[in-house]
Amino acid sequence: MGGWKRFELTKSSDPSSSVKERLLSSMAWATLKWTQRLVYPNDYRTFQSFAVQTDTALPLTSASSSAYMTTIMIGTLQTPFVVQIDTGSSDLWVEGTECTACHGPHHYNVSQSRSAYLDGTPNLLTYGDGSFVGYLVKDNVSFGGLSIKQQYFTNVVDADNSEAATFSILKYDGLMGLALNNLTQSTAVVDPGGVSTKNTVIQSLVKQGSLSSPVFTVFLNPQGSTFSPSHQGELTIGITDASKYRGSLSWLDVDVIPYISPEKFHWALSVTSLQAGGTILDLSVTPTYAIVDCGTTLIHVDSNTLNNTIIPSLGVNSTFRSSWNLWMVDCVAAWRSAPPLIFYLKGLPFPLAPSDYILPASADNRTCYVGITSSDTVPTWLLGDVFLYRWYSAFDVQLGRVGLAQSVAPPTPLNQSWTAGSVSGSTRAEWSAHHLLLASILYLLAWWAS
Structure with missing residues (x-):
């Protein structure tokens, strides 16, 4: 029987950005991601029995309390990516090496991962006044001791100026959507992100039988130094x-x-x-x-x-x-x-x-x-x-x-x-x-x- 692990969330502060810049950036992001109506194709969600393997808790960092991030690993090279966690959207995406407008510290290179499967389906991640362009890829994703085989995500190859500026300020490589995502038929929904026909990372873990319970939790600590300098939040998967x-x-x-x-x-x-x-x-x-x-x-x-x-x-x-x-x-x-x-x-x-x-x-x-x-x-x-x-x-x-x-x-x-x-x-x-x-x-x- 597996135990459970913690993943702390930390704040990636940028001393050069003011409170005003961080707040305006976060407000722009919220407005952008919630003002686009999207059409989702058929997507049938099924859950298998929950075999206990391991549960985990991911550390979160925060860009000066503007966004909370954690680190995931993708591909055979186990390339690290700092991704924002987001219960308001469903897609997983990271910046690709082709994206010259992307300014995060890490970029995904599909040609360097032997476990990658290039789906190639174009995906436009639209957030109202801003957007990303990419294509679907499957590759192995891991975080905190949990592994997902062949998780779908979007490899971003271009971003418009508004989105590039937002992520330049908040300094991360992508986003991990954690919405409920319980669609069973083609329907129009207001959701930030692209045409998501795939499971979220949590749904993938559940379907693989990797969790003792189909639950995840979010703990945000605005005063990280009270617990420890790096403990600014926690994403716990499989247990409360x-x-x-x-x-x-x-x-x-x-x-x-x-x-x-x-x-x-x-x-x-x-x-x-x-x-x-x-x-x-x-x-x-x-x-x-x-x-x-x-x-x-x-x-x-x-x-x-x-x-x-x-x-x-x-x-x-x-x-x-x-x-x-x-x-x-x-x-x-x-x-x-x-x-x-x-x-x-x-x-x-x-x-x-x-x-x-x-x-x-x-x-x-x-x-x-x-x-x-x-x-x-x-x-x-x-x-x-x-x-x-x-x-x-x-x-x-x-x-x-x-x-x-x-x-x-x-x-x-x-x-x-x-x-x-x-x-x-x-x-x-x-x-x-x-x-x-x-x-x-x-x-x-x-x-x-x-």
Whole structure:
């Protein structure tokens, strides 16, 4: 019987890029990847029995909290590739040696791998205003002691300027999509990526019987140095890790988004209401869906909810900075007055304390940005890393459900020590604890009532 292993996620920070550059890059990526309607051909998903071989936990790194990456190996040369993990899309792709516009540190060379099978089918990876061009290849892929024989992926040979710039800033070689991807017929869906007729890496592992359980989890740590300098997150495959969360997981069945697909493709949950202070926004009449997306940095909602409900609830002066596409506030004032923000997913409350979604934008911790943005071109809400810092997430690919529990990760770190006259870090922690205690009571009451 096999055990399980951990794969840490680390942050690949670029000291030359500013907070603004990283946020704009991540927001552009989120908008790009969610604004293209794609047609998927027949794709029948079947799961074999789960023979226990080995489970694993991959380390994650982060490009200054803009994207979380891990390392995979491809081909007979076991070439390493740093790939972003993304529960919001399904494709695996890496930059190829033919791609002169790609600026990641590693490139795939199909001619140098004896285990490669050149399918050659063209694949256009379209992300709204930007795109990659490549072709399908099969080759052996491994990570953390797990191996996949002949995994399909896209070998990228060209990228337009917008995508090349994004990945030049975030500095990685490709992307590993981890969407549910449970399509059983030809259907049009909104999904970032190309014409994906193949299994995700998780589905391939399940079909090979390599996992003890068809589950993977994502733990994101905004304060990596608290655990270790390199431990900034973890992707665990085949098992959940109770040391990374408090209490128990609340399992929520994934919803079909009817205006996107008649099938379950995304890790989507219905948002029944949103509470911001004394305002409760009922979203049950007009169905609203949120996709749990670790490949997106911020939380994305519609502009009406952000501008007319969330921002007014903060109780402080706020300024919209168009160059950032974000609302800016005074950190101390907002941490003092802002309420917990409670997302009710399928009727259960999942709160964020003010310090979870009001984040420092300046070195002196005086100016903050609200970690929630809007784009009415994106068809759903997105629960990105700002949400997942507080909520440990588990994904069951067989039963089609998401598990959420309060993460043990510490609050988002300050940029440096507080200056004289500002609120102390301990006081800020007390506010967070107070808000989370209140929200936890609400959670228990909702659970008891159900």
